[in-house]
Amino acid sequence: MSPEAPPSPTASPAPHAAAPSLLSRRSLLRTGAAATAGIGLGLTTAGCGFLPAGPTAYGDTEEPIDVKVDGDLIYFNWADFVDPAVFAGFEKEYGVKVIQSNFDSMEGMVAKLNAGNRYDIIFPSAKWAQRLAAGHRLRRIDHSKLRNAESVFGHYPYFADPWYDAGSQHTVPRIMYKTGIGWRKDKIGDGLSGSWDDLWSTRAKGKVFVLDDRDEVLGFAALKLGLDLTTTDESDLGRITETLRSLRPHLRGFSSDSYNNLLNGNAVMTQAWSGDMAAMLGQAEDPSVLGFEIAKEGAPVNSDCYAIPSDARHPGTAMLFIDYMLRPENVKKNIEYIGYPMPVGGTEDTYAALVEPFPECLVSAKDLKDDLFFRNGSAKGEQARDTAWTHVKAG
Template identity: 75%
Template sequence: MSPEAPTPPPPHRHLSRRSLLRTGTAAAIGLGLGTAATGCGFTSAGVAAQEADDEPIEMKIDGDLVYFNWADFVDPAVFAGFEKEYGVKVVQSNFDSMEGMVAKLNAGNRYDIVFPTAKWAQRLVQGHRLRRIDRTRLRNADAVFGAYDYFSDPWYDPGSEHTLPFTMYKTGIGWRKDKIGDSLSGSWEDLWSSRVKGRVFVLDDRDEVLGLAALKLGLAVSTSDPGDLGDITDTLRSLRPNLRGFSSDSYNNLLTGNAVMTQAWSGDMAAMLNQAKDPSVFGFEVAKEGAPINSDCYAIPSDAPHPGTAMMFIDYMLRPENARRNIEYIGYPMPVAGTEDTYAALVEPFPMCVVGADELRDELYFRNSDAGGERARDAAWTRVKAG
């Protein structure tokens, strides 16, 4: 199938990069999950694709780059530099959810590079939908693996054989200091404060909302135990007096005053600094009970038409100078050695946005459950949103 027509980047970066992210119940139920070892709702990759998975990809330009990612997640100047250096075009398409990404793959759309989150990367790997990446062929791979040991053998891709990390981020609480003061207690309990009655938003995201309550209660962030989910549901129902709504457009809610406190992704809070007239009005904290951690990944689909170009693009993005430029554009840290000071300077007003190598821990990542576990989490999410 021919690649889709390019999607031009937006002229102004005024929306949250994940403002369209949703994890609805129907989408999760529709995955048809069996166990974590199944294809997890993906159509069969076929024998030929599985055999191709084991073939090493040659580092060479073999066509234009057909790129599929969240909108506005690579600086257009970085794209332009890649195109000029290698004499190719970047053909862009965008998704607005992981479910949307998978639907396109299942429909037969072919891309050279995709960017799944960690739990979706695991599903793609186990569904034999990704090419193997020999990282010894990447000239700049040591910029990741030499500084961030966690990604050498992540739970979602053992041996990091099919992915490399693209971004990393965590979830915390953003608030308006001009409305409720300069500091919070440093706990998820702050969302329940009487000072913010009717003025709190949480993310419109199943895992994030169930996860914050799980951490508040000292439970596993991805628990699917019925008793745990009952406690989580009760806890979140008790938040209703403070809750104004569910929205993943966290920083715009703060900027407009629609919220005085919100659950927020660290990268979106960093991006807000580009829009805030006075950043000192805002704050961001990470709860002492724990903050969910996540990663987006570089991955090459098993049927990629130009896998060599995809390898060249990954290597290009791993150059510290390109990673630094992209970090300043998207507001999310990239685990590339030599970029840490760039991100720290970018988020100086919100130092808790920084994701250190020591914060990357298995138990803080959202994990895949079996079919029963996914249904139980979907049912809990439905009860939470119904009030």
């Protein structure tokens, strides 16, 4: 990896705070920030909030995909989330180009789909995969046509029938992660309590960031209060809002660039994704100055998927790409590059070695069974969460 800090857009600052740079959780330090801004859609599982659709409005989702090169790959993902050498190998082997576009939030991804943009491969998180599939926006993926599918589904039975996609009919799992607190031991010491309460530490006051992500921020406050992770109860949301309001004097801002904020000293403490912390190991001059903890009240867990939009122009190339990405040699390269585990049998030692200095970063399928996923709610419930998030951001 050859890091070269890019210009970045502005994060959402706390009152009177200096505005830090913002990169998405997967753009890291190596490339420019994602191109599309996120917007709150308040989508529901039943209606999905997508443009008017029937089962074939965006293409026949059930039509078998002929696994062959049928054009260049139009790729839509978080920025800088595949080792460039892996991209280059795919292009050379199949004689195609990978044409990349990036998003910086799930809402931004769906907004682009709703605007009519067409992609061959996208990477939704679990709850968004459920929404997209319910909205007839994803092609069915025949695992029998993927030579390397057994390395996933044969080793990780959780993903054979996940809650978000029955039978994994429309998705193939890509990464796993959980959310905790990262901090600079050289600035505030290492004696944290192992609780979400640590974000209120007086030692870090004024240099604390939380993620610029509705579910993550409302979620950690819910866990701190002993509430359901994705509660939509208005009384619960009122308690969550008040709790987060008490955090505002400690915040420097809302930013999903935990990677750069810790490395460059903008933050001495930040809510962070486990993979971003693991990726820092390869960049920090002295990794021992960094710490990462999983709060005893609970940690949100999640997974992202490979998925093929129903209106993809080149679904055959997309299938070849998924299969190529599942090859263990390519999985190992990507684990080392992005810091996130990928559920492919035979690659676990690569990830374990990467996170050895940060054992709390370790994520496995067992963590996913804790059922601390962000879930889709009703239209009314999602609107209530949107309103709470607006109040939190406004202070």
